[in-house]
Amino acid sequence: MTKQIIVPFGPQHPVLPEPIHLDLVLEDERVVDVIPSIGYIHRGFEKLVEKREFTEYVYVAERTCGICSFIHGMTYCVGVEQIMNIEVPERADYLRTIWSEYSRLHSHLLWLGLFADSFGFENLFMNAWRIRERILDVFEQTTGGRVIQGTCKIGGVRRDIANEKLAEMSSNLDSIRKEIEDLTNVFLHDDTVRHRTRNVGVLSREDAYHLGAVGPTGRGSGVAIDLRKTGYAAYGKLNFSMVTDSCGDAYSRCLVRCKELFSSIDLIQQAIRKIPDGPIEVKVTGAPNGEFFCRAEQPRGELVHYIKGNGTKFLVRSRIRTPTLSNIPSLIKMLQGCELADVPVIVLSIDPCISCTER
Amino acid sequence: MITQEQSIIPIDVGKLIGSVEQCRNEGYRLAQIGCTKVGDNAFEINYSFDKDYVLKNLRITVTAETEIPSITGMYWGAFVYENEMHDLFGIQVKGINIDFKGTFIRTSVKYPFGVTIVKGEKP
Amino acid sequence: MTYLAKSPWIIHYDASSCNGCDIEVLAALTPVYDVERFGIVNTGNPKHADVFLVTGSVNEQNREILKNTYDQMADPKVVVAIGICAASGGIFRECYNVMGGIDKVIPVDVFVPGCAARPEAIIDGVVKALGILEAKRQAMNDRPAATRKPAGDSV
Amino acid sequence: MIPEPYEAIVKAIIYLLLAPVLGGLIAGIDRKVTARMQGRVGPPLLQPFYDVGKFFEKENLVVTTTQNFYALSYLVFMAVAGALFFSGGDMLLVIFAFTLSHIFLVLGAYAAFSPYSHIGAERELIQIIAYEPMIILTAVGMYMVTKSFYVGSIVQSTTPIILYLPGVFIGYLIVLTIKLRKSPFDLSTSHHAHQEIVKGVTTDFAGPNLGRIEIAHWYEYVFLLGVVYLFFAWNPFIAIAAIIIAYFLEILIDNTTSRVKWQMTLRSAWLVAGTLGVINLGVLYYLRMVVVP
Amino acid sequence: MEGGYLVQIIQLLLFLILFPLISAIVLLFAGKSFDTSWIVKISALGIGAVSLYLLAVGFDKGLITYAVSSGPVDLVMIIIELVIAVYLLYLGIRHKKYSAVILVLVQAALILWFEMTYGRHIELSYNLFFDQLSIIMALIVGIIGSLICVYSLGYMETYHQHHPEIKDRRRMFFFLLFAFLSAMFGLVFSNNLVWILFFWEITTFCSFVLIGYSQTEEATNNAFLALSMNLLGGVAFAAALIYIAAMDPSGRLLELNTLIHSGYVFAIIPAVLISFAGLTKAAQLPFSSWLLGAMVAPTPVSALLHSSTMVKAGVYIILRFAPVLTGTTEGLMIALVGGITFLLASCMAISQSNAKRVLAYSTIGNLGLIVACAGVGTYNLMWVAILLMIFHAVAKSLLFLCVGTVENRIGSRDIEDMGGLIERMPKLAVMMFIGMAGMFLAPFGMIISKWAAIEAFITAPFGLVFIVILAFGGSASLFFWCKWMGKIISVMRHQENLETGIRPEKWAVLYILTGLVVIVALIFPLISSALIEPFVMQIYGETTRLAQANITIMLLMLGLLIIMPFSMLFTGKAPRMAPPYMGGMTTEGGMKYTGSMGISHDLVLSNYYLKNYFGEEKLFMTGTLVCWGLILIALIMIVGVIL
Amino acid sequence: MGFFEMTKTALKTVMSRPATILYPYQPAKKTGLTRGHVAYDGSKCISCSICVKKCPSQAILLNKEAKTWQIDRFRCVVCSSCVDTCPSKCLFMDTQYTGPAVEKSVEVFAITYVKPAKPEKKDEPNQ
Ligand code: SF4
Ligand code: SF4
Ligand code: SF4
Ligand code: SF4
Ligand code: SF4
Numbered sequence A: 001m002t003k004q005i006i007v008p009f010g011p012q013h014p015v016l017p018e019p020i021h022l023d024l025v026l027e028d029e030r031v032v033d034v035i036p037s038i039g040y041i042h043r044g045f046e047k048l049v050e051k052r053e054f055t056e057y058v059y060v061a062e063r064t065c066g067i068c069s070f071i072h073g074m075t076y077c078v079g080v081e082q083i084m085n086i087e088v089p090e091r092a093d094y095l096r097t098i099w100s101e102y103s104r105l106h107s108h109l110l111w112l113g114l115f116a117d118s119f120g121f122e123n124l125f126m127n128a129w130r131i132r133e134r135i136l137d138v139f140e141q142t143t144g145g146r147v148i149q150g151t152c153k154i155g156g157v158r159r160d161i162a163n164e165k166l167a168e169m170s171s172n173l174d175s176i177r178k179e180i181e182d183l184t185n186v187f188l189h190d191d192t193v194r195h196r197t198r199n200v201g202v203l204s205r206e207d208a209y210h211l212g213a214v215g216p217t218g219r220g221s222g223v224a225i226d227l228r229k230t231g232y233a234a235y236g237k238l239n240f241s242m243v244t245d246s247c248g249d250a251y252s253r254c255l256v257r258c259k260e261l262f263s264s265i266d267l268i269q270q271a272i273r274k275i276p277d278g279p280i281e282v283k284v285t286g287a288p289n290g291e292f293f294c295r296a297e298q299p300r301g302e303l304v305h306y307i308k309g310n311g312t313k314f315l316v317r318s319r320i321r322t323p324t325l326s327n328i329p330s331l332i333k334m335l336q337g338c339e340l341a342d343v344p345v346i347v348l349s350i351d352p353c354i355s356c357t358e359r
Numbered sequence B: 001m002i003t004q005e006q007s008i009i010p011i012d013v014g015k016l017i018g019s020v021e022q023c024r025n026e027g028y029r030l031a032q033i034g035c036t037k038v039g040d041n042a043f044e045i046n047y048s049f050d051k052d053y054v055l056k057n058l059r060i061t062v063t064a065e066t067e068i069p070s071i072t073g074m075y076w077g078a079f080v081y082e083n084e085m086h087d088l089f090g091i092q093v094k095g096i097n098i099d100f101k102g103t104f105i106r107t108s109v110k111y112p113f114g115v116t117i118v119k120g121e122k123p
Numbered sequence C: 001m002t003y004l005a006k007s008p009w010i011i012h013y014d015a016s017s018c019n020g021c022d023i024e025v026l027a028a029l030t031p032v033y034d035v036e037r038f039g040i041v042n043t044g045n046p047k048h049a050d051v052f053l054v055t056g057s058v059n060e061q062n063r064e065i066l067k068n069t070y071d072q073m074a075d076p077k078v079v080v081a082i083g084i085c086a087a088s089g090g091i092f093r094e095c096y097n098v099m100g101g102i103d104k105v106i107p108v109d110v111f112v113p114g115c116a117a118r119p120e121a122i123i124d125g126v127v128k129a130l131g132i133l134e135a136k137r138q139a140m141n142d143r144p145a146a147t148r149k150p151a152g153d154s155v
Numbered sequence D: 001m002i003p004e005p006y007e008a009i010v011k012a013i014i015y016l017l018l019a020p021v022l023g024g025l026i027a028g029i030d031r032k033v034t035a036r037m038q039g040r041v042g043p044p045l046l047q048p049f050y051d052v053g054k055f056f057e058k059e060n061l062v063v064t065t066t067q068n069f070y071a072l073s074y075l076v077f078m079a080v081a082g083a084l085f086f087s088g089g090d091m092l093l094v095i096f097a098f099t100l101s102h103i104f105l106v107l108g109a110y111a112a113f114s115p116y117s118h119i120g121a122e123r124e125l126i127q128i129i130a131y132e133p134m135i136i137l138t139a140v141g142m143y144m145v146t147k148s149f150y151v152g153s154i155v156q157s158t159t160p161i162i163l164y165l166p167g168v169f170i171g172y173l174i175v176l177t178i179k180l181r182k183s184p185f186d187l188s189t190s191h192h193a194h195q196e197i198v199k200g201v202t203t204d205f206a207g208p209n210l211g212r213i214e215i216a217h218w219y220e221y222v223f224l225l226g227v228v229y230l231f232f233a234w235n236p237f238i239a240i241a242a243i244i245i246a247y248f249l250e251i252l253i254d255n256t257t258s259r260v261k262w263q264m265t266l267r268s269a270w271l272v273a274g275t276l277g278v279i280n281l282g283v284l285y286y287l288r289m290v291v292v293p
Numbered sequence E: 001m002e003g004g005y006l007v008q009i010i011q012l013l014l015f016l017i018l019f020p021l022i023s024a025i026v027l028l029f030a031g032k033s034f035d036t037s038w039i040v041k042i043s044a045l046g047i048g049a050v051s052l053y054l055l056a057v058g059f060d061k062g063l064i065t066y067a068v069s070s071g072p073v074d075l076v077m078i079i080i081e082l083v084i085a086v087y088l089l090y091l092g093i094r095h096k097k098y099s100a101v102i103l104v105l106v107q108a109a110l111i112l113w114f115e116m117t118y119g120r121h122i123e124l125s126y127n128l129f130f131d132q133l134s135i136i137m138a139l140i141v142g143i144i145g146s147l148i149c150v151y152s153l154g155y156m157e158t159y160h161q162h163h164p165e166i167k168d169r170r171r172m173f174f175f176l177l178f179a180f181l182s183a184m185f186g187l188v189f190s191n192n193l194v195w196i197l198f199f200w201e202i203t204t205f206c207s208f209v210l211i212g213y214s215q216t217e218e219a220t221n222n223a224f225l226a227l228s229m230n231l232l233g234g235v236a237f238a239a240a241l242i243y244i245a246a247m248d249p250s251g252r253l254l255e256l257n258t259l260i261h262s263g264y265v266f267a268i269i270p271a272v273l274i275s276f277a278g279l280t281k282a283a284q285l286p287f288s289s290w291l292l293g294a295m296v297a298p299t300p301v302s303a304l305l306h307s308s309t310m311v312k313a314g315v316y317i318i319l320r321f322a323p324v325l326t327g328t329t330e331g332l333m334i335a336l337v338g339g340i341t342f343l344l345a346s347c348m349a350i351s352q353s354n355a356k357r358v359l360a361y362s363t364i365g366n367l368g369l370i371v372a373c374a375g376v377g378t379y380n381l382m383w384v385a386i387l388l389m390i391f392h393a394v395a396k397s398l399l400f401l402c403v404g405t406v407e408n409r410i411g412s413r414d415i416e417d418m419g420g421l422i423e424r425m426p427k428l429a430v431m432m433f434i435g436m437a438g439m440f441l442a443p444f445g446m447i448i449s450k451w452a453a454i455e456a457f458i459t460a461p462f463g464l465v466f467i468v469i470l471a472f473g474g475s476a477s478l479f480f481w482c483k484w485m486g487k488i489i490s491v492m493r494h495q496e497n498l499e500t501g502i503r504p505e506k507w508a509v510l511y512i513l514t515g516l517v518v519i520v521a522l523i524f525p526l527i528s529s530a531l532i533e534p535f536v537m538q539i540y541g542e543t544t545r546l547a548q549a550n551i552t553i554m555l556l557m558l559g560l561l562i563i564m565p566f567s568m569l570f571t572g573k574a575p576r577m578a579p580p581y582m583g584g585m586t587t588e589g590g591m592k593y594t595g596s597m598g599i600s601h602d603l604v605l606s607n608y609y610l611k612n613y614f615g616e617e618k619l620f621m622t623g624t625l626v627c628w629g630l631i632l633i634a635l636i637m638i639v640g641v642i643l
Numbered sequence F: 001m002g003f004f005e006m007t008k009t010a011l012k013t014v015m016s017r018p019a020t021i022l023y024p025y026q027p028a029k030k031t032g033l034t035r036g037h038v039a040y041d042g043s044k045c046i047s048c049s050i051c052v053k054k055c056p057s058q059a060i061l062l063n064k065e066a067k068t069w070q071i072d073r074f075r076c077v078v079c080s081s082c083v084d085t086c087p088s089k090c091l092f093m094d095t096q097y098t099g100p101a102v103e104k105s106v107e108v109f110a111i112t113y114v115k116p117a118k119p120e121k122k123d124e125p126n127q
């Protein structure tokens, strides 16, 4: 008789706020086999393009995910703008960049908290989320929404931020940076954290690249891909260096995200310094006719919005390929042969976001 | 305005494996596989590959009955897209390394993107 | 007030949320909102929980899971539907895979609107549910045990 | 010195009545302090009592009715162990009764035949074997200093035990972390290792059974802190202060570490018992048995 | 009156030695058509009853030695030994087991040398003796051994039904069982070391044949392994005899009780040599492998070897020499061998899933503990050792027979297959539960001994080492027992009851043994005061006394444990049953769930085995090396004494 | 030392005031922009139906015969699309979120706008 334990891990499981299921086959606590199952939250909203005009579909696209809602909305808008050849005002581009980077801060802090929770560091979780509330406050002050911002629209943005407010945000970020320094110090230097993350879920550069790992998951393994380098929105006008690390374990992925927090703060402050005055939107007439693969760098990595229109108000197809979907093959590889205790850590180390994955 | 560079290269189903192999050899990364219904029984499938931020899309156009070969031999992780394509569009993919046999994304309507669905109550 | 209302332990399940409401539920546990002030503990285990927080609309895939989880909770228990999706399906109402609000599968006691529902609204919703919980407890005590419904059938 | 039977019985009864109150308060303070360390307000002080009160208001939901038996046995033997301790009984007997009660908890988890309970049970066992040697060595150390296994005698000893057993004390504090289900060693029970195993051993306990388990935990806290007292028994004030400091330290450690894996738990606990404990006892042994026979 | 009971007792002793032998012979020659089961039952009853009777008349008597003329007996013994040697040689050559052959030759040579050189001149008078330890041993052998014989009746029948490929040699089997009992009685009642060696060799031989019963290749190999290791001990034993005879031509020292009291200088060398023999027989590291190999034998054989006979002979003889060993470095070495064996065997048991191997490791471990106690050999440790022996014999025999019964019914001896036994075989599961509780739970026997051992070691020289060993080994044994216990009590729904068709005599044996486990735990203070304390007193002049308060507390706990299950009848609220938590997955009756890819999984749970930490190979190697080292030190030291 | 990176923070927080907002004893966090719920002014509504069309979750229903405008707050995702697009600015975003409810219901408002020629100020919505 085999000495195995089969654990139905999820879909309802306390470490997973989102439902995903793993059939874990364990020997003692070693994972000898793992078969994932997703689809619990598939809604099929890509099909809503048949019922929502492309302008209202922004609201749907935004609700692809409650974590980087803004980036989803923006990527969709940029895609449509590319097809329709719309030139967005520069101030709008800067605002989009600022909100995108705030999204990244919010998402990474949220992730750091959940990651800490995955190895049972409750206090760290609480601290990360405490800091994150300060980012959400900025969102609410500038957009009216904490997690679903709803400020992007085709042709620009719906709301401006007053210059005084921008200045205040910039100085506010200085104090946030200090708190984040304290926080990331623990993630990077605490021995018990290192015990739980070092050499856990190791993914080599070759594997990462060919399995399609993107975002911090890929960059933690040394795959230097960051779509912001393509210069959409205002990124082309700002200075930043891509963060990568070579070890490919959970710690590296954490390290990449920790460092990205600082680069995001830096980007926002740069953008606030450079933002020009001017209009925030242009008027949009007509309907998209054509197709475009619009890509953007989400907190979790490369996002692809494929948009195809036929000149009517209803799109033919919107296809959203989210980073998590691309990272799932890597996840399966990493889970083989790990310990049960590592399962939550590894699953979270790719920062899974199932909502957008299943759409 | 910055446009992300991309190209679409229509190919035959029969050339798919060869072309994908070539991509792999040239060091392309698989960015996505996506399907679009373009006619009553016509589906466009885009295989998007990325290298240095340039997107190369191989496009095949097939019918629901066409059995297309899996590219999981070259790109192990392609199974997520191929299963998805099967579950949502009803595209038959042969030889997937991890074949969920229709359980990857379980839907209330079979092949929802392959058919027209009428739903929705009045407010 | 009985103990039940002073110690409502919650379990959260994401039926098919966009994460917006999920992270607001989690945010309610964290320092700024700290629902442990009300004795609320996020248990993650239906058998220990009194309040079932569901985010997202229900679909074919997870209706069974929702129902199983609900059935595994010990009486008395309440269900709080968090967010517009859980109430009616919201913006995704017309999607082919969405059945609608979770009241299609399990009995809902309180609806908390919002997209995403704010942590304050979630607190309000749970507080409102506590009254219902207490009423259910009394009803349960009045009913002889034998007539209680057997495991497996809800609604 | 074997205590007088009547005196012992009175003490045992006092313990049985007061320990849950004290234990519940400790749990309440623990939660409050933890919350404050996390920058939160935290629950009311009496929250643990509300929780337990609630458990008894809930339905008795089980996987198998035998769970009722195991949960009750856990409580009963935990109370017996503590009562023996506080009535001045033999430390070793106390330890065995203590272990017995835990075995019942583990068996209760096994009985449910559920993946998460099962893994919790296995992990709980690993924890038991991790801490047990150190606890036995603690009792042995006490004997070496006071020449008695009887708590009644140890507590009356005028020797400052801590001075003879510093290593054992530190070792005890470390296994105390396991016993108080504190990070970094909170592998198995209830809401601590939920990220891995949901609720571990208590996954399939609900309602009144959970209440019994929680009350047993309270008894356990008081007993475990009672052992800390023994190290300082020659001066009750210092002893109380030591208990408070020790408990605060435990909370602090809980809040400043992540959970380690079981391998690490077992290794560190055995290593601690095997080095700190054994070296300390070895030195003492040498002094007591060889130098001054 | 005086003489009356002496005669009565000697009659009983002779009866116990000879009666099983006669039964054995009758069984061997009983015709095929002849129903042998009643002979087995009657003999067993007789042996058991007489052992009890011996207790009744003998418990308050001290040491008694008996003069029995040995002349003709010696001759018979020599002849039997030679016949056996020749037979073993034949088998050894046939199976190409040359190490065994060499050992047989060496031993036969030593014995012949002894007989030729010294034996002829030595005429011992007090060949038999008797004290409380003998009573205890007699009870263990007489009651448990004969129960096992009765149990074997049913077991062997099923065994042959399940294994048609194995030749039915049941007559031989029962002959050997009873011969074994006879030899054991001989061994415990003999005062003459030459006789003891004879009986010693008989047990070796019987076990050899019984282990090889199925005649498969594995069985034969393991039988030879057991043979070689035991012969190694036999050689040492024989060497000891030669040494004694050489030292003391009068041969008086060949009387056990004289030898023991002859003082360090005379006794230490034979003590170490014979203890070495004891170590081999008690399957201590580095010789443990034979006992594990012996698991291929039918389960009653294992039960017999483990609980009441073979291995007990090993520790018995070491216990006899404990007063000599106490306080000596040699004794300490032997004790350490025992201690390390206990620690490692307990650890290794964690990594096993074969129920019989777990039991085997547990046996090895517990014997190790006894050896450790005997090696250190202070009076209170002697007390502990005897207590351990009793508790172990009772609980272990019950467990073996339970495992055997389960194996008969479910066709597996793997612990993983015993899941949900509480539903499938409720009565048996409860018995196993009690047996296991007896092995590791307070307030049952073994834990009492462990406790007493800690208290005893703490005052003994180098006791701290043993306390540490006990603390760690004790925890390890807790782990493997508890997870096994958990396995059998997990409630898997919808299982059919497999308990039908178990023969009544099997039930009877199981019931009696279960009762014994509980009773022994209940009356151990009585056993202690009536048998163990006087014995220890007589040897050491002081003895252990139990604190009355603790006894009361333990009895209260035991009582509590017995009444706790009835609490289930009075659960306050009517329970509602729900399936176990499985992450919200749909379950079918709590035993299956539908997982990824729509595949329906049976719920599979197995215990942890922690092979990386407690794997056999590594620990076994370590243990073997360390224990050989310790034994060598002991041997070098006695060489030093000789020089 | 790597073991106690967190100790500093933990000790600091235990000494300082908790970050918690004591809601409901303290008021909820709000800003001027906070999207709480859609408020309606029936006296200005010209019944143009643009809000109905532009609502992504079809929460609004306009009944021209009965002269009612109704909103299902359990469908409204508070996206503000209607507010932005309403030509006569009769919709506003109020910062107070809709409270929890035991039953789902729709809110019905009467359209009291009569004609631009004779402006009146009967406006309070009846529910
Ligand atoms: S991966 Fe998708 S769902 Fe997740 S945060 Fe990003 S956009 Fe949102
Ligand atoms: S980390 Fe603490 S608060 Fe968070 S779930 Fe675990 S036990 Fe609960
Ligand atoms: S993975 Fe991230 S986005 Fe998804 S549920 Fe968890 S926290 Fe939310
Ligand atoms: S409906 Fe509610 S719970 Fe569900 S996703 Fe939306 S906001 Fe979250
Ligand atoms: S209600 Fe809104 S925020 Fe909540 S899950 Fe639904 S779409 Fe997301």
Ligand code: SF4
Pocket (backbone or CB within 6 Å): D181, D189, D190, D191, D192, D213, D214, D217
């Ligand atoms: S594990 Fe025990 S101590 Fe911890 S919360 Fe649960 S019941 Fe209380």
Ligand code: SF4
Pocket (backbone or CB within 6 Å): F038, F054, F055, F056, F057, F058, F059, F060, F071, F075, F076, F077, F078, F079, F080, F081, F082, F083
């Ligand atoms: S706020 Fe958005 S969802 Fe709500 S009614 Fe207006 S348009 Fe519809």
Ligand code: SF4
Pocket (backbone or CB within 6 Å): F044, F045, F046, F047, F048, F049, F050, F051, F052, F062, F085, F086, F087, F088, F089, F090, F091
């Ligand atoms: S509310 Fe505004 S948009 Fe809607 S019908 Fe009235 S006037 Fe038109």
